[in-house]
Amino acid sequence: MSYFRKHYHEPGTAPGTLVQRSPATTSPLSMHLTDYTEEGVEELDLDAVQDCVRYLERGSKTWLQINGAVSPDTLRQLGDLFDLHDLALEDVLNAGQRPKIDSYENQLFVTAAFPMLNDGVLELVQISLFVGENYLICFCPLAQDPFDPIRKRIRQTNGRRFTSRGIDYLLYALLDYIVDSGFPVLESFGDDLEVLESELLAHPDRQTLAAIHRLKRELLLMRRILWPQREMIASAMRSEDHRIKPETLVYLRDCMDHSVQIIELLESFRDMATSMLDLYLSAISNRTNDTMRVLTIIATIFIPLTFIVGVYGxxxxxxxxxxxxxxxxxxxxxxxxxxxxxxxxxxxxxxxxxxxxx
Incomplete structure (x- = not known):
């Protein structure tokens, strides 16, 4: 796992420059559009960016989900179509951004970190969101759409909470799903801590030490990202941007509570991992002391015997x-x-x- 993953431009590059880099994922690009009103929901897969123009001219809410590796040309087309800011588009391409919320003239730009486990290894996926008056564009580098549960809630007949509210409620739903995804990850870390604790009390070895260091490193990485994510949600609650309605703030407050719970669990797990490292060192020291005690006892027993055979020798x-x-x-x-x-x-x-x- 690399300590520094952020893609960045060479020093001196003009701001807003979109440069193609070797992406962390080679997933093919896919675009899925969800357009909904109180009367119904319409979904379709897009082949080109221009296919969503007719939906923007309606009074409906439009959610454009873009998965996979996005190219600079596609970003420029989306930027021209939705009047997206160049600096925000640059942050989409340069993955590894700090979670934040920026307010531009025509849209809100939000970056969030989606925690997930890939073959047992922590991965923090950058999710980039553009929020306009009646649209939301979500960029996700994963091949498979992680937000299908949100889409299912929109499709349900009792999902009028979505269809009757503004696009800011969809922003809350996506942020809430991103934040809550940290709970299964922490649950897995908790299981790892239990296993490591049992190994420490039984037979600690070098593999146990390596597992403790790996877990501490992943907890540190997760903390480095989720702390600013909590600040980002707090900034959204304090924002006076007209695109976030007052009735949505109560839901953002609930999202903030979940974020605080995750941070508290994360800090507890970090303390436990640190104490396990101390416990490992104590266990190794005690094992060494036991070995030295046995050897000393054996040497003490043979001292008088060596003296006797030495005299008679x-x-x-x-x-x-x-x-x-x-x-x-x-x-x-x-x-x-x-x-x-x-x-x-x-x-x-x-x-x-x-x-x-x-």
């Missing part, structure tokens, strides 16, 4: 010498020495067990 056994070792020629000298060593060994083991060193 000197072989001063001249029978005419009064200072010679009498045990060398005693009938039971050899078994007596063995018995003494066994008694000493047993006494030391009994003493160590009594002191609970064994």
């Amino acid at each position: 000197m072989n001063f056994g001249n029978p005419d010498n009064p200072w010679a070792m009498p045990e060398l020629y005693a009938r039971y000298g050899y078994p007596l020495v063995w018995g003494a060593m066994i008694v000493i060994t047993g006494g030391l083991v009994w003493y160590f067990r009594r002191r609970r060193w064994l």
Whole structure:
């Protein structure tokens, strides 16, 4: 996982320049349009940007969902058709933007981070949203549309909450879905923390340490993105832009509550991961201490035995010498020495067990 993923222009490039880069995804471009009023919903897949012109001339709400890798030419066509600002289009192409909300003359521009797990690895997908008077354009680099549950709510007969409200309610629904997507990711991280905790209490190894570092890194990356995302939602609530109606603020407040809950869970998991790293170091230190204690006990037991065999290994056994070792020629000298060593060994083991060193 790279620490720095943001695409950027070379220093000195004119602002608003759209430059084609090797995209992080090679997903083919697809455009899906959802046009709805209180009377009904119409959906179709577009082959060209110009196909949505006739829907903009109505009084309906139009949601244009663009998935996959978008080219600079397509962005320019959309910019000319919807009068999108050049700086905002540049931010769409340069992925890895900080979540934010910018107000331009003809539209609101919102960037958000969509958290997801790809084969167990955290991925933060940039979602770019343009909000006009009666349209919303959503750019998503994924091949598959992640917002199909929102579209299903619009199709439902009881989905009049969507059809009877302005386009700002659709903006809230998409932001709420993006924010709530953090809960399953954090749930997966919580499961990983439980597994790591069990491994730490059983048999921690280098793989456990690598898993802890990976989890800490992903939590740090998620925190770096979701903190400004909470600020972005707070900015939307404080915004005086006429495109965000007062009746939508109460829903944005609920979205803000979810964002705060995710941040609190994220901080708790980061603290747990840090404490697990300390627990791993303590477990390794305790294991080393146990090993050293066993080795010390073994060495202590063999010290007197080494002394005895060292003394009798000197072989001063001249029978005419009064200072010679009498045990060398005693009938039971050899078994007596063995018995003494066994008694000493047993006494030391009994003493160590009594002191609970064994």
